[in-house]
Amino acid sequence: MDYVILFGALAFLIAFAYRGFSVVIFAPLAALLAVLLTNPIAALPAFSTIFMPKVALFFELYFPVFLCGALFGKLMEMSGFAAAIADIVIRRLGTERAVLAAVLLCAILTYGGVPLFVVVFTAYPFAAALFRQGGVPKRLIPACVVLGAFSFTMDTLPGSPQIQNIIPTSFFGTTTWAAPALGVIATVLELAGGVAYLEWRRRCLRAEGYGDSAQESVPIELPRPVKPLVAVTPLFVVALVNWGVMLMIQSSVGATLNASLPGVAAPMSVNVGKSMAIWSVEAGLMASIAFVLLAGSGAIKGRLVEGLRQAVGAALLAVANAASEFGFGAVIAALPGFILIKDSIEQMPGGALVKTALSITVLSGITGSASGGLSIALGSLGDAFAHAAQAAHIPMEVLHRVASMASGGLDTLPHSAGVITLLVVCGLTHRQAYRDIFAITLLKTVAVFVVIALYHLTGIV
Structure with missing residues (x-):
């Protein structure tokens, strides 16, 4: 029964997410129904002590980054920089390579x-401009992002x-450059296989064109000519300032940063290691x-107020x-069915890497x-x-490499917070775009076991 409750909650959330319903409503509902069926008296305490604290923690950690990211993306679109970059890529690679671009x-960006x-x-603004000019269906954008950001650069490519x-390093005493040869081989497999699939889909959907842009969340225009060097500079600024600030914090601040203000009774203390990357x-x-x-x-003037409003809303x-997805996962992890699954995996036969x-x-x-x-897996x-x-x-x-790669396989199921965020930003639904996301998900999952087989056959590291 514990398994039925666990997978029933998961199926419930996936079904409603796939049909376009908001997970802000259905993630807590699915979690609380699961707790209600497990132990009715624990439903409200689980909501107050597990779900909501996790939701608040997510906002506390990541809302500034979400906001800055949304503002950056919107301004790149309004200024014409995103469309200018698309023009550069189209001229260099041609419209036939819009997917690869x-x-x-x-x-x-991810590896940076x-x-x-x-x-x-x-x-998204870049891809939307590129796909519109190339006549590539908009519904392939999420799968392109999943392949480029949620796969090989996230957990496969060494470094x-x-x-x-990073997470496996603290458990196995390794570095982020672990198993470089296996990582590079897997990267080539994922990139080549993913691009080949998406190019095949592009050819199949050629007659569809970009699609209906009446509901385009980010209308793509090139207000005025933009110099290529100016257009690409913001991308380098993100990476360079990010890296520079991180090095500065590492060299000038200890493990803990303490500060005080007259209106605060106790000194403020922050764990620098946990906050440095976000800062x-x-x-x-x-x-x-x-x-x-x-x-x-010049291009933004007169449209800034409305653009900022749209970015904040997004x-x-x-x-x-x-x-909401973060809170759902925390509640699910507290259920008996989840504990049984962890125990079953620990006891199952098979080699160390497969397990x-x-x-x-x-x-x-x-x-x-x-x-x-x-x-959760490495902690237990x-x-x-x-x-x-x-x-x-x-x-x-x-x-390390197998564990890291395995985390980025089925994490992109329909109820994934990353997938839902991606679809919201692209203005698409699961019904429109998830088929291609799932294809990349399967490719990524298979790649893990190909790497395991390759190691056992060759011993390459």
């Missing part, structure tokens, strides 16, 4: 350290600064926003969706979060995975 943009949800806001590649990203985005406001002031909706991949993939799928599933089973790998003489670097 969109994927590579997302990959550059820009958080995934910020990449969504930043890449990725994304959290999914540096916010600094990079704000610097880029300032650059766009100055360099594109940021609020996106962060509310993601926060690690399956457990993290399943938990990431259930929670709808790569980092959430990875944290990490030592067991490490001991099993050591007994089989498997290097910790290989275990």
Whole structure:
């Protein structure tokens, strides 16, 4: 019965999300129904002590980044910079390579350290302009973003600064550059396979064109000619300021930052390690926003008030969706069915790498979060995975790469906060775009087991 409740809640949320209903409403409803069926008296306490604190924590940590990302993306569109970049790419690669261009943009931003949800806001205006000019269906944009940002640059390519590649380091004593050869091979597999699929879909949907843009959340226009160097500069500003601020904090601030204000009784204390990445990203985005406001002031003037209003609305909706999913995952993780699944995975037969991949993939799928599933799996089973790998003489670097890659497989199921945020930003529904997202999801999941097979066959690390 515990399994029925768990998967029933998951199916309930997926069904309503797929039909276009807001997860802000149905994520807490699905979580509370699951608790109600498990222990009726615990429903309201679970809402007050698990769901809402997690929602509030998500807002506390990420709303400024969501807001800065939305503002940056909107200003890139209003200034004409996004459309100018699209023009540059079309002239260099041709309209036949619009899909590859969109994927590579997302990959550059993600591997450069820009958080995934910020990449969504930043890449969409660019991709929309590129796809409109190239006559590529708009509904392929989310799959392009998933391939470029949510796959190989997130957890497969060695050295990725994304959290999914960082979490295993504290459990296995590795670095983010673990298993470089396996990571590069898997990256080529994912990129080549994903682009081939999306190009095939583009050809199949050629007659559809860009699609109806009457409800375009970000109308794409090129108000006036923009110099290519000026148009691409904001992308470099994000990465460079992000990296520079992070280095400055590392060199000048200790593990804890303490400060005081006259109106605060106790000194304020912040864990720098946990906040540094967010602070540096916010600094990079704000610097880029300032650059766009100055360099594109002529095109933005007169439309700034309305543009800011739209950006704030998009940021609020996106962060509310993601926060609700975060709360849902926390409640689900407290259910007996979830605990049974963790225990079953720990006891199942199979090699260390296969067991690690399956457990993290399943938990990431259930929670709808790569980092959430990875944290839960390694927090409860990490030592067991490490001991099993050591007994089989498997290097910790290989275990790291498999664990990291596995987190980014089924995390993009329909109820995923990342997928929902992406669809909201693109102004699309699951019915319109999820088929292609799921194809990339399957490719990413299969790639994990290809890497495992490759290691066992060749011993390459």
